């Protein structure tokens with residue numbers, strides 16, 4: 001609901017100041033536009049071309065005082081802008097986020113395309129699982145690319161599952177995705193041997209690295225979503241060991257990993273003995289980012 005307006009000229013002045021503050025703190029100046037875009041009715045092009053400066057009044061979705069206070073919290077507390085505005089954009093979706101969920105990352109968008117191409121010769125109408133669903137992003141992406149598939153999303157966090165459910169509803173996929181509370185496969189016991197594919201972006205950061213991450217991540221994103229134990233591979237080890245019981249023969253196993261973990265994860269899959277066609281896949285920046293395998 002529009003509660004207030006501000007003159008285009010005043011907004012222009014504020015934007016200039018906010019961008020200068022970003023420069024000092026090493027925050028991308030794009031964030032200011034993104035922040036204003038979410039909290040006003042202005043679109044990206046209008047902000048970039050600054051045509052709003054001639055507008056006598058720009059409508060706001062929150063009072064001006066609240067908008068500026070939120071921005072101050074961005075700068076002083078290093079709260080991610082997505083948590084401040086309550087949404088993020090991921091693939092073609094606008095997803096609700098809160099500090100209860102990891103902010104879905106642009107690099108994770110690729111896992112959906114990978115699942116699609118890796119599943120070309122599989123039964124795409126089958127049953128798919130997104131283990132560690134968080135905001136529900138991957139489950140929603142899978143529902144989108146596999147229009148007749150049955151999707152299951154699992155998380156141990158009830159707060160995350162409430163957000164995932166909300167996102168499934170607002171994106172129109174609620175009837176295609178079932179969310180379950182529990183640890184990895186445990187709530188999917190009834191699907192043993194039936195899964196066409198498992199897609200997961202599990203916690204994979206080594207515990208001792210978490211305090212060294214940028215403050216937006218280390219202080220504000222849920223540790224449950226980040227911490228992969230001593231070497232970062234605790235959850236992945238679990239998924240390597242347990243997935244063969246749930247995947248059907250030929251079923252797909254895809255996991256997001258951290259740069260440098262590719263060889264170790266491929267080694268775990270190899271040693272487990274039930275997988276074939278194990279492949280490490282790099283992201284657009286050229287770092288190990290995903291590992292794919294198929295159940296023999």
Ligand SMILES: C[S@@+](CC[C@H](N)C(=O)[O-])C[C@H]1O[C@@H](n2cnc3c(N)ncnc32)[C@H](O)[C@@H]1O
Pocket residue numbers: 101102103104105108131132133134135136137138154155156157160182183184201202203204224225226
């Ligand atoms: C890295 S986040 C990924 C969230 C989302 N899938 C994404 O890609 O944006 C990892 C998720 O795994 C969940 N998680 C951690 N341990 C889990 C477990 N034992 N069983 C199920 N989910 C778990 C966390 O709550 C978090 O939502």
